[in-house]
Amino acid sequence: MEYTNKNLVKFLTFFFISALLLSFSAVSAQELLKPRVFDEAELLSASEKDSLQVELDKISSEFDADFIVVTKKKLNGMSIQSFANKFFEEHGNKEGSGAIIAISMAERDINFTAFGKIYDQQKRRLDKVRASIGKYMTAQRYHQGFMHFAEQVRPPGFFGKMIIIAGYWQPWVFALVLTVIVVGFLAYNHKGAITVGSSTYAVPGAFNLISSEDRYLRTTTTKTKVTSSKSSGGGGGSRSSGGSSGKF
């Protein structure tokens, strides 16, 4: 028994290490060539840059998308949103998915823009992610903030999702409406129907309409404008994208 166990441990260790090496080599072959940290404002040390690059590589391969961080000293009048879009197209990709964090020190602008698949995942959280990273920028904890970016874009787990859903009003309102309907239905305390009407005790044929008068008084007319809704046409076939900009 001991013999087999030892062999098994050996085998597993070997297998694990080779798998790790293989995946590393795969990553280095495909991804290491692509720079993902563009620290033009020189906010990060060399080691910080490296660790951020590793982190961004990791999520980039995980989601099959490009994640980019760019820092600028100044934008020279360009809007941070158009800068981010342009920069992503140059350094990320033109067709696929991804996200970019761009900051400019002179204007204290920060932008988070997502593209394609990542945009679909993050479209409701653009402002949240931007604001959350913006806080780190304000505190001048740049490395921590950018590392936090990787955490932010990773889709939440099941309970994470539940917590996010709890933050929206729709499920609460849905639960409330359903509860009110069901409880209302059950609590509707019907005493019984009243079946006695004006004819129940009337002597048949005893009703005598002595006189009946109908005099025309006037006619009133009201006009209300009818607003016809027209649906707006869809856009072209380009990939979806969206961003959120702010100050830090």
Add this chain to the structure above:
Amino acid sequence: MSVKVYYCKTCAAPIAFDIKEQKWKCEYCSSEFAKEEIEERDGNENGLEVEEDLSIKMPELDEYRCNACGAKILTEGNAAATFCIYCRNPSVIKSRFSGEFHPRYVIPFKITQKQAKETYFTWIKKRFFAPNEFKTAKEVDSIRGLYAPYWLFDCRASGFIQGEGRNSKSWRSGDYRVTETQHYFIKRVGSSAYEKIPVDGSKSLPDDLMEGIEPFDYIGLKDFALEYMSGYMAEKYDVDEQKASRVMQPRAQKFLRTTLEASGQRYQSVTISSSNINVNSIKAGYAMLPIYVLTNIYQGKKHTFIINGQTGKTYGETPFDKKKFVLFTLGLFITTFLVTATGGAILGIY
């Protein structure tokens, strides 16, 4: 003799009215008798009492004794027909059906005690938030059949209503919706007659609930005879004709108002601005009508449930368990929310 007990012709045991047979039945030897048969027997047995003349007022006694066992009969409140608490024999107190308390009509029971219990049970089961203690067999058992004192009013009503009738039509013209309304002054004058509008003559029975079990089917209306009371509880009235008439008149007015409103030219909508209806030629008949009553006392509040003993129509109030309501509501809300959130998370809606 002021307490009346009807005896079986065959075995001389006390007999009571049987609903299913609509005859008088002996519990002991299963003999059945029609009304004429017990009357005849009665006359032959007691030579002194050939005919019951209830139109003459009999003096109220301080106490009544059971004819079967001689025990004192408890005659609380307005009880006019009851049971001896010792020997369970049906006893009818004649003085409480005589003179001014002599009923003119009776509608015999058609719904049996068993059917009444079933009716209540079906009814309470549907009341989800009713306290559970009211859904027990013990509670159901306390339902009791009762001949309730009723005033049946015949009357005439006459008067007028006036107000405004409106007809409108609506169409679309370009970007506008145009609504044109024609207004008319309307007046209707008329009269009608009503027969046997029932008003209960007991203070302990709430009028609004008693209206709920109406109507009684007057085809089953019979001339009153003491025999029908045997085997049931019955009460004499404590609301007199005058007072009951004041309850009846607004009803008759409402009936005529509704009829007038529905007569003549019709409109899409009508507003009545004024009306005046007189009720006259009022005649009242005193009657004993069959009902089943169950009173739930919950947290010091009375809730009355009533069944029409002839037609089976039900009406009543149910106690409401607040604790049950709050717990259920919270539970449902949390469950719905969790299901929604879980569903949302699984389907990736958010």
